[in-house]
Amino acid sequence: MSEPTEQEIRDRAHRLWEQAGKPKGREEEFWHAAEQELRNEDKASTLRTPDTL
Known part of the structure; x- marks a missing residue:
């Protein structure tokens, strides 16, 4: 599991x-939300491993 890049x-x-209407002064809020979403996506993808029989 890798950490999201700064660009991502x-x-x-x-x-x-943009989806929130471009509010001013909330840069950190959106940065942390984006970081959390990307980490959650990465965790979810590791749970979707194919069954091996």
Whole structure:
């Protein structure tokens, strides 16, 4: 499981900020939300391993 890159976080944070109507002064909030979303996606993908028989 790898950590999201700064660019991935930046892109996701920007998308979240746009979806929220581009509010001023909430950069950290969107950065942390983006970081958390990306980490959760990574965790979810490791849970989806194919069954081996």
